[in-house]
Each structure stands twice: as C-alpha cells, then as structure tokens.
Amino acid sequence: MDDKARFVMCICTGECPGFASLDVWKLVNRVRNELSVEYAIVHPQLCVDDGDRFWRDYAKPDVTYVVGACDPKMQRKMFKDAFSDIGGDFDKQVLSLDLRNMSTDEAFKKVADVVTSLQNR
Numbered sequence: 001m002d003d004k005a006r007f008v009m010c011i012c013t014g015e016c017p018g019f020a021s022l023d024v025w026k027l028v029n030r031v032r033n034e035l036s037v038e039y040a041i042v043h044p045q046l047c048v049d050d051g052d053r054f055w056r057d058y059a060k061p062d063v064t065y066v067v068g069a070c071d072p073k074m075q076r077k078m079f080k081d082a083f084s085d086i087g088g089d090f091d092k093q094v095l096s097l098d099l100r101n102m103s104t105d106e107a108f109k110k111v112a113d114v115v116t117s118l119q120n121r
C-alpha cells in the first residue's frame with residue numbers, strides 16, 4: 001500500500017441536514033494541513049452514478065482512502081463494486097467514517113484518530 005491515505009469527504013449535496021453543523025472547508029483544510037495524508041478532496045454525492053464514475057476513474061488498488069460521509073455499512077454497499085471494478089478491495093482499502101451530526105471539531109478528531117492509527121500500524 002502507498003504510505004499516506006487520501007481523505008475523501010462526501011458532503012451529501014451540501015443540502016443534507018446531517019452535515020448542517022459541519023464546515024466542510026474548515027475540515028478538509030485542517031485534515032490536509034495537520035494530518036499525515038497525501039491530500040484531501042471533496043465530492044458532492046458519491047452514491048450516485050457520477051460518484052461511481054469518480055471512483056472508477058480515480059481509485060487505485062494500492063492506495064488507502066479515508067472517506068468521511070454517512071453510515072459505513074451504506075458506504076460499503078454503495079462503493080464496493082467500483083473498487084472491485086478497478087481491481088481493488090473496498091474492505092482493505094477504505095476506512096469509512098460517519099461524520100454526520102458532528103461539529104467540525106468532532107469530525108476532525110474522528111478523522112485524526114483514524115489517520116493516526118494508520119500511521120501506527
């Protein structure tokens with residue numbers, strides 16, 4: 001696996017009440033500046049057709065992705081086929097985080113804990 005994870009934030013179109021207390025730009029800037037990630041990006045809606053196309057175009061089989069979005073079980077259901085299609089494995093490559101109903105600080109801490117645990121493994 002490539003050393004540093006990529007942080008991918010899905011903001012649920014920007015209209016979902018579950019992310020109302022989260023400042024997505026503050027979060028991704030803190031992640032990219034303060035944590036050991038390769039970079040951080042935002043996608044508006046990963047679970048629809050262009051989200052599938054994005055994963056198929058973007059994901060690589062030897063890279064770890066930390067994904068901030070909704071329920072991890074939902075993420076698995078929605079993204080695993082795209083990872084299979086690129087010769088990857090969702091279960092080995094993706095760390096799914098539910099960042100709904102959190103403040104920016106709470107979400108950052110959750111991401112930081114996971115990124116730190118990756119460095120230590």
Ligand code: SF4
Nearest residue numbers: 010012045047069070
């Ligand atoms: S993947 Fe989850 S967070 Fe992203 S748009 Fe779909 S339901 Fe919302």
